Amino acid sequence: MSKTDTIKQVTHEDLQALKSQIENLLGAHGKQALHDVAGKAEHLVSNARETIAEHAPKSGGSRARSLVAIAIFSVIGYFLGRATK
Numbered sequence: 001m002s003k004t005d006t007i008k009q010v011t012h013e014d015l016q017a018l019k020s021q022i023e024n025l026l027g028a029h030g031k032q033a034l035h036d037v038a039g040k041a042e043h044l045v046s047n048a049r050e051t052i053a054e055h056a057p058k059s060g061g062s063r064a065r066s067l068v069a070i071a072i073f074s075v076i077g078y079f080l081g082r083a084t085k
Contacts, residue, residue: 033083034083037079037082038079040079041076041079044075044079045072045075045076048068048071048072048075049071052067052071
């Protein structure tokens with residue numbers, strides 16, 4: 001084996017080890033970050049639901065539920081999108 005081949009093999013092994021470590025790090029901390037974002041999204045959805053319930057007209061019950069659903073899924077989508085970037 002030539003010196004160049006040895007260097008390539010060692011570099012490849014080092015890169016594979018680094019890749020493995022990065023994947024483990026992202027797996028461990030990425031799940032925690034996603035969990036934190038989900039908690040924040042749940043809190044914001046709860047606040048949005050309360051605000052909409054306070055301001056929605058009482059006669060349009062189905063319309064108010066539609067607005068709540070749109071608000072909830074918009075907030076969840078926003079935070080999940082931010083978390084996965």
